[in-house]
Amino acid sequence: MSRVQLSVVALAAALVIGGGAFYLGRSSAVSSHGVGAQGQAPAAAASAAGERKVLYWQDPMTPGARFDKPGKSPFMDMQLQPVYADEASDTGVKVSSQVQQNLGIRTAVVKRADVSASFDAVGAVQFDERLNVAVQTRTAGYLERLAVRAPMERVAKGQALGTVFAPEWLGPLNELIALKRSGASGELVAAARERTRAMSIPADLVRQAEEGSTPNARYTLVAPAGGVIAELGVREGVAVSPGMTLFRIAGLEKVWAVAEVPEAQAVQLKRGQKVSAALQADPGQTFTGTMQEILPQVNATTRTLQARFEVDNRGGKLVPGMLLRLQVAGPTASRLVVPSEAIIRTGTRAVAIVRKDNGAFEPREVKLGAELGDQLEVLQGLAEGDQVVASGQFLVDSEARLRSVLGSLAAAEPAATQASAPASMPASKAAAPAAASYMAQGKVESVEADSLTISHGAIAELKWPAMTMGFNKPSAKAFPDVKPGDSVHFEFKKKGDDYELVSVHRLGGAK
Template identity: 45%
Template sequence: MKNKKILALLIAIAVAAAGGYAAYRFGLQQGMKTMPADTGTTAASADATGKKPLYWHDPMVPGQKFDKPGKSPFMDMQLVPVYAGADGDDGAVSISPRVQQNLGVRTALVTTGRLPSGVSAVGSVAYNERDVAVVQARRNGYIERLYVRAPLDPVKQGQPLAELYVPDWIAAQEDYLAARRMQGGDTTSLVDGARQRMRLAGMSDAQIRLVESSGKMHPRITISAPVGGVVGELGAREGMTVAPGTLLFRINGLSTVWVNADVPENLAARVRPGDAVEARTPALPASVFKGKVGAVLPEVNAATRTLKARIELANTGGQLVPGMFATITFASNRGAEVLLVPSEAVIQTGARSVVILAQDGGKFRPVDVEPGGEGNGMTEIRKGLAAGQKIVLSGQFLLDSEASLKGTATRMGNAQSSAPTAPLHHGEGKVERIGDGEVTISHGPIATLRWGAMTMGFKAPPAGLPRNVGVGDRVAFDIRERQDGAFEIVAMSPVADAPSGKAMDDMKLPQAPTGVRK
């Protein structure tokens, strides 16, 4: 009787233990099924507007991506969220206005206009050779007095330069005065002949009238400056004898001057006569002199490979003097109107030229463009943009890098999605081991693969194992062959009507002996 009681007690304990363990496993599974997701990660992954970022990154190191917000490990700043763009907007990135301000993103509009020549050159000021007057002696004589004694002396128009004594004038003037004093008969022809001899002697009409009005000889002549300027060459000295044709003075005018600018040979085609120019000189930093190209000389300097552009400038007040250094900017606006963008907006990669296009909603997209000419900080755009579009001037290198990374990921994803998928194979079995990205399952036959029952390892699902699957559970699974020949689990779920847990599979409840009486 005592043995029967002990046996009954053992059976009750075993049944209670088995029931308790089964209830524990069932409750654990149900709890895992109903357990809410990690709300902390979900809350952190969405911003105040409810948009979910694709990832976070440091704008200074755009190639490194993070799945959670936080502080950058590279710099003392918060990670920046990158949001998903619109469907079909591959390569575009979206950045909040606050981050744009932190990055210093500046934008400008695509405009139309005529492209300036954009040619700059240096040169030096020289005399205008078309504004030169030469003073020569017309008759033999002597210089009795000199009013201008040194080269580069400034002179004004009509200013006396020298006083010249002409002996040949004495005889001509005496003949004229003697013919006028003659009486009787017709002396008109004699007077006219004497007047003509004075004119042939080199006397001007004003000098002849002076002799007529005064009735005296005037053998001296005062030479005056025909134009204003500076004495470029002085060939007269007091007391010297001069002959007809002797150069006495060379006067260079200063009302206009030339600037001989050295234009590089490869830019000479952009400079044409008549083009407007602006000249600046270090001697007068606050002044800008305007003029035009008078001529492009048809000669190339073999040493410097430059051409001379002769520029004519108005020299009000005589501020510009020969020898001054000058910087010339050619401001030609020839040709038809074209699309223009600031040159700093164009990213030159060598293989292509890129402009970052700013779109609505804080989106930025790189656009391949075909640039044309360049001048005065503006670049012509032949293809890729339209007038009125908004482009990025600063920070475009970071945006282009990020857009390139996103575009590459998108293209890779599209390539993977377009690749042919392998067929799925279904099986059922028991989980023996989980670890190192692999799941070992003792499964039954798989008819589609003509496999018998065996124990083998499979690659874990890309999304990870379900939370309610553990070692010892019986599961139903789908597998697919990868390109490397290994098999990967695509989906897995526990078999609901199977006993749960390894302990239940291994535990055998003892049978009550027959013939036991109550």
């Protein structure tokens, strides 16, 4: 092979090798680029999936204005806060688990419980006047000896109380003795006995006179029932007369507990209701009783009625003046109850913070029934199994109030206005009425070529607090007489993302 041919062959081989290397490198580059894109796509997708969608930005102090990008608030010296789609679409308020733990937010479950319509009252012990017994004498005489010398002494049934001497009994007794001795007919003796009976001479004295032939006009008064001497009407040696009450004995087997019961609770009382009582000084001593009656009289000052309870006192431990804590049992019924601490009372309504299934918190107005100790009966607003916030609900409620303001403003926007707004237009433009203008008073802090900085008071229409902010001029030559330090009355309107002055009047001067 000639040298020329060898050169041609070498050149062709070089071209083949170079072209193969070029195509191989290109395919490797394309392949590596494709692999990288595929490797990065899941990461980008995961990143996009992990991000929350921001609907708009807002100033928490002025929630009515909305912005399409983050930045500094034109109203306050603070950054705008994002509002996410999952928050705006939810009617409740979400609080992170970490914040819930830091604030000690605790929930309770609304449940049904068998509750009796019972209530507590305090009653004062009194004598049961139905057990009172009066001890009297039916003849004139003298109280020779007194066995009981002081009121409130305890006596037993059949115990001697005193000895009475009745001189008037001597005549009938002597007559009966004489008739027996003379052998008078049975009719005369029977008539004499009837006379002694009419003069209330005890049968024992009559029998003693007939048997012993010696009249005895002294007799002993005994207690007809056990109890205490509630009234002592005589002293030793005094004269007594027929019908005179010498002793009054009050029984202690049963006593009354009289309690002041409010009108609202008195309607629940019925005759025969069971009551359990405990000494206020010693709760360990308990007694049982029943409700006897409600006295038909209302205390105009306290608006209470007196209820009379009969309490068993066979042990004699209760005496008048003691205080009893009464627990009146009522009918048992199944009621929906919630802890008292879970209810926020505003004066006109009651609110509970309910935890929803998705973890958000929602304020809910409820209608309450009776107070059952540390629980409240729920008539409307909650269902069995609902979780309510029992601790930290005021923080959740304040956040819910802010969200409810946002919700009401969003609902008030005309749907057509939002639909017709171009995509490039900021959300704040669509939310604020273009023709609306506002008036306020303030003090000019500085004057620039295209704006005025004014310190003004609160503006209720925009829910602005008192602050210092800049207002654009309609033109550079507008308001030439206004100077720093002037007190002015001004009118402005929203124009784009800013606020523009319509008129400025110095207070006490011309424009």
